Amino acid sequence: MQTIPQSAVNKNSLAAIPLFILMAQFIMHSGALNGLFESARVLVGRIPGGTAHAAVGAGAVFASVSGSSTAAAATLAHTSTVKLIEQGYDRKLSAGVVAAAGTLAAMIPPSVLLVFYAITAETGVGPTLVAGFIPGLLVAASLIVAVAIIIKAREGAAPRGESSTWSEKLRSLKALLPILVLFVVVVGLVFLGITTATEAAAIGALGGLLLMIIRGKFTRQNMKEALSESVSSSVMILTIVLAAHVFGHFIVESGITPRIVEGISGLPIPPLAIVGVIALGYLVLGFFMDQLAIIALTVPVTLPVVEALGFDPIWFGIVVILLAEVGLITPPLGLNVFVVARASRMPLETVFAGSIPFVFAILAVGLLLFFFPQLVLFLPELM
Template sequence: MSDFGIGVGGLLAMFALMVLRMPVGMAMLAVGYFGTVVISGSRSANALFVTETFSSTANYNLTVIPLFVLMGNIASVAGFSSRLYEAAFAWVGRLRGGLASASIVGCAAFAAVSGSSVATAVTIGKVALPEMKRFGYSNALATGAVAAGGTLGFLIPPSTGFVLYAILTEESIGQLFMAGILPGILLTALFIGTVTLVTLRDPDAGPRGAAVSLGQRMTALFRAFPLLTVIIVSIGGIYLGVFTPVEAAGVGAGLVIMIALAMRKLGLSDLLGSVMETVRTTAMLYLIVIGASVLNPFLALTHVPETLGSMMTSTGLGAYGVLLMIVIAYLVLGMFMDGLAMLVVTTPIFFPIITGFGFDPIWYGVIAVIVIEMGMITPPVGLNVFVVKSVAEDVPMSTIFRGVLPFWIAMAVCLLLIVIFPQIALFVPQAMFN
């Protein structure tokens, strides 16, 4: 069998292992290691395993992951996330569909702390879904807004998706974080616009909430101020060049812990629980990084990326035609694969093709993250849909998928706008780093 055939067989074996519920990182690690054994022998495979495992986990930039995860976990157990939702509810809850819009705003704000789509959907969902049920919101709109809003955790910095993309492509984490700001704001606005359109079509889907006085709104905003301060300091520090992303993560985590302790919102058991949850999440992400570091050299040996690249460029579709093919491939993979798994598996294959056409790698990183976000709410897997289902157990899966469809269309519109107007993603990083 040719090396290319071995590579394709290895990828098929990896997908089969994922279907059999093997952890993503272990599936990549097994295929990368044993594939290298077949091509180059056990000595080369053992050397690759040792060197890549050490070098990937010793990467200083990866420190940003546990620090931002810890920051999000502390903010959640201290109740800061519910304050974000309460503040958004106070300001927009009286509008038609206002609670759904407040859920999206709350997701966007919490995404700037957690960096995780799943954590964002679970945290805001636990607070927002009971409130929307109490006010008579349709199950489709309520669950759809939370599931879609949760995906903002993968786009708005700090994003674990951007961190892994930066590690895999050797791009700047800081530039990717900055590139996610305007697209994140744009997508949040499109989600809120979607809520408005849904409630205009069916007013009963999102009735108005109770009117809130200006004083109560200011009070709610003041209660959310501690976490907003952390967001401004950490993300603003990166933008102003005061902190590197790793330093910003450390400052943010330290501030959240100090504020929670000062407000007596964090007990010892809460702190230990947050630390253990951070360790579990970090271990899972590090295993994915290790698996990717062993898989990528195997793919290079089989010439799979360059062969696929040659096949795609020879179609004569042009740069944007190939980009469309990549987007469609992501959408298809999103029906069956976890977002992080998609990013790690496909980036070594698609990235050389994209850069070969002269596309900006930072811009493509934003495109890839948004398409992966779309996969998070695409049937039949739709990870965020399953997460929301775990919170809203009485709502059928079909209802949740029907609810996310308008938001999926909004994400497609956002993607199209960024393709047509690349400066939406590139303006902030270019202004900051050039």
């Protein structure tokens, strides 16, 4: 207790967490996200169910700067759920797609959850962030496919698409451009090895600040709110990091992990089946616990087992985070569902019912990543 708390948080790589949070706060206070949903709607509105697809697209773009699933769900709920219902979309579909789109923030870099896992598991922060890119796109694609299936299967679930002129589409890109440029710069610098993840996070925070200044939102009140929220969120996460390291040290001193590794390694079942059982455990934990707490409490125990069985820790982390995120849209905890229900003033049971098809869509991606690890490891191996 004298040495571990100080050494746990005295790491350069940990600075990426408050910096990414600060970047997200600057961008949100700049107002650059206000037209995100409308821009996505103009670009894909012609497709049947185009506005619902736009909600997924807006969720993916918002995920690339927010790093927080709950914040993404709250923002999308305010901007898109009401508009979907006004346009004639089914209430269940409207709420469910927004709650599910919020989960993309856990996977699409720069994700705070990915950074947290990398630090807890002692894998490289840069490779772990980059590893989330393809799975994040696959989850977004699965949500779009789920929307299309729901519209086909449920008559009256969505109205006809609305076409837009090319000039409207080009104008809509203006709202997306600053966010996309910042995303490409931050992730591109890490991927190309030009900067560390921490340095890229600092550049991202500076970019967010410049965006706030350019858009005329650099006020004393906005700065106060952005800094206050960043400090509050960072202290909460760093406290979990601190406690996780104390817990991890206890696990090592107790000698539990070697015994578990020895016991599981000797089981007469394939290693992939063992990891599959562990993964199912994470799915169940996600129903009842916060994702940060799940990683902090379990990774020191499960990761040595997974590595002893010959599996990559980055691949394991992506699968774990994906499965744990399912808990954000399933009962009883379902934090994203509570956020969307409150923002859209819908009954909880309606939002939960609307989320269920998207749970299966995300689980399908989880199975894909489980059996084809290269989908996760392809980009990190190119770095």
